[in-house]
Amino acid sequence: MNGRLWAKRILVLAFWLGVWALLAGLVERELLLPGPWEVAKRLFALTATWGFWHITLVSLGRILLGAALGTALGVALAIGTSRFAFLRTVLSPVLSVIKAVPVASFILLVLIWVGRDILPCVIVVLMVAPVVWSSVSAGIRTTDRELLELARVYRFSPWRTLKRVYAPSVGPYFLAACHTCLGLAWKSGVAAEVLTVPVRSIGRELFEAKLYLESVDLFAWTVVVVLCSTALEKILSAAVTGLGRRPAWGGERP
């Protein structure tokens, strides 16, 4: 990335921090709108504690585990429903229902059946799986039938067919789904934590900050959520770009 772009980004960030500081100065009440300086101070104070890192890592781990399980489930469902028509007929309404039901309804419903500590993970699975399912199914549908015939004639093993025919066709769809799902997983996971307040979670910190009218804490933890989301997205983007360039995932060909 060149220096000019960085300078542009820093200027944009400075502009919005300025707007925030100006509004906070106009409001003059920390309870309603704390300024960026107070929030930054609180954030630095938080990062100096072991508890902050513990909470952040537990939340991150819980959400990433849910995202991984949701992705695996979505892929399995896509393969199953593409292979067996009856499974597609049976499961298609489930996909429509899951897509239509609001996250909050899911959280309250699932809370009846599972403990609050694993609920955010379950919610993330429910949010991620349908997206991966739809996307990978679309990839499977667009796989070149002629290449599948080639695989049949030359008696490719299922593994070779998967690796050499399906993966390059489905790869771009899968990677796009992963990209979409990370943001979705993070948002729905934190929302589930806020509503179920599991021990050691960012959601609990947000909820308690709101409950005790600790606006500075609320803003500081929200900044943590934004920073984590941005960092995860950057890491995933780099991975997706790297994988997407590989021929096995449908890239690097004229």
Place this chain on the structure above:
Amino acid sequence: MIWFENVRLSYGDKVVFPGESLHIAPGERVALMGPSGSGKTSLLRMAAGLTKPTSGRVQVNARRLAYAFQEPRLMPWRTAAENVNVVLSDQPATMPEARRWLAAVGLSEAADKFPAELSGGMKQRLELARALAYDGDLLLLDEPTKELDAETKRVIMLLLREHVKGRTLLMATHDMAEATVLAERIYVIDRDGILPAQMQ
């Protein structure tokens, strides 16, 4: 090796074969000729198990079947050498063998190129190299030299003549010279069915 028994094939209202029979013995080399749309490719596809007859029976007793499709079926994300190697072990160990087959069809320079970088004729030679590399006891060739210029066609014909020996061959072609060089029996497919042609 291949039995077509009272094979009827129709696509909707269009009847391709009303009920044809043909037997090809092991090691026999047979060419199918006929106008476009007469059903040559359909017969090859039925032999490969890719198209099911509407009625009748197709039985193929082949250990390994290699098929050079009329429209080359190449993986766009794999190089020419990798496209051949995929029917070998698909491991780096057989890449030299894949390259040898490419050299045999005059494509050594294009071994590391992707299909999109190859001309129509080069793609067809790549398709042939892959079919020959597979070492099938049954070889299905669908218009194998259609896209080739005269000189390349001569070289490929010589190569094919050498490599079809001892194998069962079923090929579709429009070219009588190609049919007589490679096949022992020629059948003509027309509206009267599959009829043996008079060989000189």
